[in-house]
Amino acid sequence: MKKVILIEDRPNRQVDFIKKINKNLNEISILENICGFEKFNYYKEILSSDSLTELEKYQVIIVHRSALSGSERLRLIDFSRKNAKTLVLFSGGISSVTLQKLDAGTLLTINSKDLYSSSLISYLKSKELNVLELAFGENWKINLEVNLLDKLIFYMLDYSPKPLSIILSELKVTEWIKENYFKNLEGVIQLVQLQQIKKNLQNSLLKSI
Amino acid sequence: MNKFNFIKQLLENEKFNTPQKERFFKLVSKELENSSKLDAQVFDEVKEIKEKIKLLEVSSSKSEQKQLIQSQLTKQGNSINKAKAQYPKIHNARSLVRLMNQFSDNSKALKYTTHSWEHGRFHSYEDFIAKVKEEWNEINQELKSLNPRLSAKISNFLFNRNLGEKKDDKYYHVWGEKKLKFGWASKALEAYLKDVDADPFSCPIPKEIKSLDSKYNLLLFDHYVSEFKNEIEIREDNSALVSLINSLWTNELTYDFNVNQINTEGVSFFTDVPYLKSVIKVIFGTFKKRSQFPDITCSIEQNFEDNYVELSISQLNSKCNRSIEDPKIVSPNGGDFSTLIKNLMNLADFSVIGQFRDGAKYKVNYLSSNLEVENVEKLEDNYPCNGFTYLIKFYL
Numbered sequence: 001m002k003k004v005i006l007i008e009d010r011p012n013r014q015v016d017f018i019k020k021i022n023k024n025l026n027e028i029s030i031l032e033n034i035c036g037f038e039k040f041n042y043y044k045e046i047l048s049s050d051s052l053t054e055l056e057k058y059q060v061i062i063v064h065r066s067a068l069s070g071s072e073r074l075r076l077i078d079f080s081r082k083n084a085k086t087l088v089l090f091s092g093g094i095s096s097v098t099l100q101k102l103d104a105g106t107l108l109t110i111n112s113k114d115l116y117s118s119s120l121i122s123y124l125k126s127k128e129l130n131v132l133e134l135a136f137g138e139n140w141k142i143n144l145e146v147n148l149l150d151k152l153i154f155y156m157l158d159y160s161p162k163p164l165s166i167i168l169s170e171l172k173v174t175e176w177i178k179e180n181y182f183k184n185l186e187g188v189i190q191l192v193q194l195q196q197i198k199k200n201l202q203n204s205l206l207k208s209i
Numbered sequence: 210m211n212k213f214n215f216i217k218q219l220l221e222n223e224k225f226n227t228p229q230k231e232r233f234f235k236l237v238s239k240e241l242e243n244s245s246k247l248d249a250q251v252f253d254e255v256k257e258i259k260e261k262i263k264l265l266e267v268s269s270s271k272s273e274q275k276q277l278i279q280s281q282l283t284k285q286g287n288s289i290n291k292a293k294a295q296y297p298k299i300h301n302a303r304s305l306v307r308l309m310n311q312f313s314d315n316s317k318a319l320k321y322t323t324h325s326w327e328h329g330r331f332h333s334y335e336d337f338i339a340k341v342k343e344e345w346n347e348i349n350q351e352l353k354s355l356n357p358r359l360s361a362k363i364s365n366f367l368f369n370r371n372l373g374e375k376k377d378d379k380y381y382h383v384w385g386e387k388k389l390k391f392g393w394a395s396k397a398l399e400a401y402l403k404d405v406d407a408d409p410f411s412c413p414i415p416k417e418i419k420s421l422d423s424k425y426n427l428l429l430f431d432h433y434v435s436e437f438k439n440e441i442e443i444r445e446d447n448s449a450l451v452s453l454i455n456s457l458w459t460n461e462l463t464y465d466f467n468v469n470q471i472n473t474e475g476v477s478f479f480t481d482v483p484y485l486k487s488v489i490k491v492i493f494g495t496f497k498k499r500s501q502f503p504d505i506t507c508s509i510e511q512n513f514e515d516n517y518v519e520l521s522i523s524q525l526n527s528k529c530n531r532s533i534e535d536p537k538i539v540s541p542n543g544g545d546f547s548t549l550i551k552n553l554m555n556l557a558d559f560s561v562i563g564q565f566r567d568g569a570k571y572k573v574n575y576l577s578s579n580l581e582v583e584n585v586e587k588l589e590d591n592y593p594c595n596g597f598t599y600l601i602k603f604y605l
Contacts, residue, residue: 009315012327050513065446066324070313070477071605075513077445077475092325094446095435100474107475109446163464169448169455188464 002032004060004124007043009067011036017116028124032058040067047072052079060129065091065109080105086131090115097135099174108135132176142208144177149201152194161188295540296584297574300555305355306604308348309441309479319344322367322393323438325410334402334409338393341367355555359441359481366392366437373418385440386483387425391418391433398430410434443485445477450520453486454507461493465500471508478518478603484552485601491545491552492522492599502527502596516605523598528564533571539585541575549599550575558602562594570594578604 006025008014014035018025025033034043046054047068052075055061061080068076073089080087084104092112100107108131115134123134136143151171162170164185168178181197311319318340321330331337345367353360365372365384372382373390383390391398391414401412410431419428427433443449450473458468496505504525511518531538541547553559559576570588588594 010327066313066315066320069605070310070479071513071516073445073477074475074511074518074605078511078513081475089446091446093323093434093438095431096447098446098448100445100448102475107445161464162459163467165468165470166455166459169451172448 001030003030003058003129004062005032005034005043005055005058006062007034007040007047007067008064009036009040009044010064013112014116017112021116021118021121023121028121031124047076052076055079055085056083058085060086060088060131062088062090062115064112065089065094077102077107080107086129088115088131088134096172098172099131099135101175106131110135132174141176142205144174145201145205145208148173148177148181149198149205152198152201156191156194156198159191159194161190163187164189167194297560297577297582298550298554299580300558300576300578301355302555302557302576302578302602303604304351305359305555306479308352308355311344311348312441312479317344323434325408328406333405334399341393356481358484362440362481366433368392368394370394370396373421381421385436387422387436389425389427389433389436390421391415391427391430440482442479443477443482445475448474449482450474450476450509453482454489457486457489457493458505461490462497462505466496466503466505468505468507471506472511473507473509476509476511476518478605480556480603484556488549488552488601489522491548495545496524496527499524499527504596506595517602518605519600519602521598521600523596525596527596529566529597531566533565533567533569533573533585538565538573546575553601556603558600560600560602561598562588562592562600563597564594572600 014025025031025035034040044067046052047063061076063076065073077087079085081102081104086106086108088108088110090110090112094109094111097111097114098107098109100109119134119137122138123129123131126133130140132140132144148171155171164182164187167173167189168182173182181200185193311317312323314320318331318337321337322341331340345364349360349364352363362385365382369382369384369392372384372392372395374382376382381388381390384392395418397415397418398409398412401407402409410429412430414422414428414430414433425432425436427436438444439447439449443453451470454468454470454473458464458466462468493505496502502524506521506523506525508521508523509518510521529538533539536542537544537546541550549559553576557576558574558578560572560574562570562572564570570590570592572586572588574582574584574586
């Protein structure tokens with residue numbers, strides 16, 4: 001059964017990227033690979049229409065961001081928000097990986113190069129379809145922790161107390177990090193609390209080595 | 210080119226397949242329907258103007274109706290009616306977005322000023338810039354008349370060959386809010402693209418420009434493109450709206466206030482981002498004057514039938530102490546409202562909702578893209594309004 005749909009309007013780009021990882025996306029059983037031409041036009045019609053019900057059967061929708069107009073993109077994000085879908089928007093113009101929780105859904109924005117990588121293959125072959133693996137690779141947990149530790153060190157240099165929501169946004173914290181490191185915090189956060197998070201991160205990383 | 214010429218050209222020159230034909234005819238019929246509505250509206254208005262300037266005799270029934278309406282006007286009604294002549298200002302926010310959408314239209318060279326392109330799409334740097342220039346010339350007059358600031362920003366980023374050079378003793382040629390000094394017409398980029406296979410976005414920034422823009426640590430042309438994209442569009446890929454509101458919370462409101470954001474993730478629309486920032490800054494400034502109401506909500510509502518995104522910014526539990534008749538409310542001439550109206554002109558529709566001195570709730574419209582909208586609308590008592598609210602509507 002197809003659980004993931006990938007909608008790409010530039011077939012040459014997919015061919016170029018996939019050549020590098022030496023895999024045929026069309027052979028992955030859970031993936032509906034819509035790569036240019038008539039099939040793409042068919043789905044583009046759907047994406048431009050009032051109804052996205054055709055996409056309801058997929059758990060994950062991956063689309064080239066620039067293949068959509070602004071309103072098509074917002075409609076698709078809204079559809080994912082309301083129907084608990086994972087939506088992945090990729091583009092050459094996206095400079096960093098961002099994972100956002102949208103009510104019941106999830107939005108991942110990622111650079112095309114980072115999408116078409118071995119992480120995509122491992123992700124599509126895994127049973128649980130963990131978007132963190134697609135976004136941050138096989139060692140996503142360590143990646144997220146190292147990334148946060150790195151940011152925290154600089155963040156704390158000239159830190160003055162801030163509300164939790166500001167910190168989560170400035171550090172671009174994912175839901176997983178929030179659940180594991182910021183869970184019991186609320187209100188305005190003091191430096192000492194960030195120092196404790198730093199310590200927890202270091203301990204966890206030491207255990208992983 | 211007007212839309213009818215455009216449709217004619219498509220019919221004459223384009224070869225559509227069956228589904229494309231069906232979609233095309235659907236869009237054309239929708240457009241014709243809108244046009245006929247607009248025509249009817251224009252005819253009605255011309256008739257009304259003729260009646261007013263006595264070019265047309267008013268029919269007796271209409272004349273009676275008018276007398277009846279006149280006699281029913283109360284003092285309050287009169288003052289609101291006077292304001293109606295001035296507000297809401299009817300502007301062209303939809304047209305501006307239509308022009309800006311060219312930056313995301315796959316068939317336009319303009320799109321590729323911010324996106325990489327597939328090999329062979331353009332033959333050379335000169336070929337690319339010539340096509341961009343041609344498309345820009347087609348839209349720039351209209352854009353300039355709608356929003357000269359935005360037109361100047363884009364024009365400088367695309368075509369100013371003197372970026373980073375001194376204009377006079379004091380100022381450099383720059384573009385955008387950060388006064389950046391590198392763009393598509395910079396000589397170093399042109400030289401770099403003599404190699405037709407080179408990727409423009411990987412062009413390294415020359416030392417002298419890096420030192421002029423050192424505050425921002427921009428090393429590749431891609432970084433400048435990214436700055437440009439974020440000045441003309443609120444983008445969902447970097448949670449731009451969330452970050453913008455948070456930065457103004459930190460710098461303008463301070464943490465004596467609580468700001469709650471609802472549905473502001475995953476939102477994107479074209480606009481002049483620095484101007485939107487200045488608008489929210491003014492709104493937060495008005496909230497700050499009433500620190501007894503520290504709870505602020507910023508929320509997004511999307512409407513895909515009318516194609517817009519509406520940002521509501523509310524100061525919970527606050528009410529307006531002024532009368533709905535107060536000219537400062539219904540027809541502002543100076544002050545914060547005027548600044549907001551000026552900065553949002555042709556960018557976004559603008560209204561406020563609140564409970565006023567008489568205890569009733571009203572919506573006051575200042576900028577609208579809809580000719581039918583009244584200056585003041587009295588709302589039902591049970592209308593959900595938890596505090597004085599600013600409404601900013603962006604079209605898609």
